[in-house]
Amino acid sequence: MHCAYTDPIIHKADAWKMIKLENVSLTFDGRQLFDRLSVEVPAGGRLLIRGESGSGKTTLLRMLLGFVLPDQGKVFVNGEELRVNNIWRLRRKMAYVSQEMQIGNGRVESFIREIFRFRNNRGIKYQKDKVITLLDDFQLGTGTLDKDLEELSGGELQRVAIIVTLLLNRQVYLLDEVTSALDQPLKEMIVNYFTNLKDKTLIISSHDKIWHDQGFPTIHVGQNGSST
């Protein structure tokens, strides 16, 4: 249904438009998480979301992916208001990595290859040398490819998940507490890696001071509604 589309802007990196929440309200499990929240992230911009656990940081990111729908207000991705007829296409512009990844089981390399066999990803070639470079960048040995996903620690799994999204070369990276389980050198490494992706949009939820120190525009969610 949503497979045979051609998207002319996919080849023009600078054509990416903003991500925006407009007066978004959401009540989840009887708790009001957002009350008329508005925020805009321009193409290539950065946004840090802060707040206690359970304050709705994850929900906010999931809203951008159309996994959670707002009660009121509008969500725009690439300048388009999220709707049933564009969500499947827009999801493919974004990469989402969350804390405590659940990836499944099987060999790491088979998992990665399977991602590249998805109908929508067939245009992207699986390049093993690129995978190896990234594994090295993220301080995972090449041997990781032969391991079973279930053997990996939480932190390793998260880095594999990040590498997969980097291979897919998405426009927007939604990173949900990706550094919280890692030690300091790894935190620094990941923060550096992403801040160097100049033309990508980064939306980060984190408790970590290291993200805070980057001086990104920040919103606080939770407590008495949300503020920028």
Added chain:
Amino acid sequence: MEAAPDISIMRLLAAFGLLIVPLALSFFLKLGFVRQLFISAGRMTGQLFLMGILLVYLFRWDNPWLNVAWVIVMMFFACFSAMVNSKLSFKHFFLPVFLAYFVGTGLILLFFNKVIVNYENIFTARLVVVVGGMLLGNSLNSTIIGISHYYEAIRKENKRYLYLLSLGANQQEALLPFFREALRAAMRPFIANMATMGIVSLPGMMTGQMLGGADPETAIKYQIAIVLAIFTALTISVALSIYFTSRQAFDEYGILKGSLFRR
């Protein structure tokens, strides 16, 4: 060979006497089963007696339409029972699971009766009702395992499903690993069971036929055929019930509907 002698009611009561052992264990070790045991044993007895009466008439009349109608009633009960034993909502699941049984066991029943046994009348009661009952009864458990496993896994490993969607998977692609694992879970017990059949267990149908006076050689051939038929019927029923329910279990955004589960 001679048909099995009847069991008098008094002697059947002796069989109920056996229940003293599990009842005593349940009572003294506080397993919390006493009430449930009485109810279950009572239901089993009542249902089988009713079935006995019904079978007498089904065999006497031996009307093809009636036989087929009765199999459909059994499918209805199988479906109902599968629903009760899972945590899934009747509203969303009843019809698709029923359809899955109808196609899965229906096709295999026809195959068994026509290709394997090839009686003159393939809609005769002893084939349609008895074999149909065996196919349904034995695929019931697997269907419950399969369908519950599938939806529970998607709910519990929701992050995995959403991650796959965010990686560009379309819905079928994101659901494939869950489908695979559910089928594995549903098929695995039967596969293991097949490997020990005849050594560890003497299967029910064969035992019954031999008690009823059939030649062991014939009984064994029937048994082999029915085991293979059951296995295929359950595989089709499980796969189809997941496939049919999956179509309406998600909203247009690809999110699993919360209303699928009974609270």
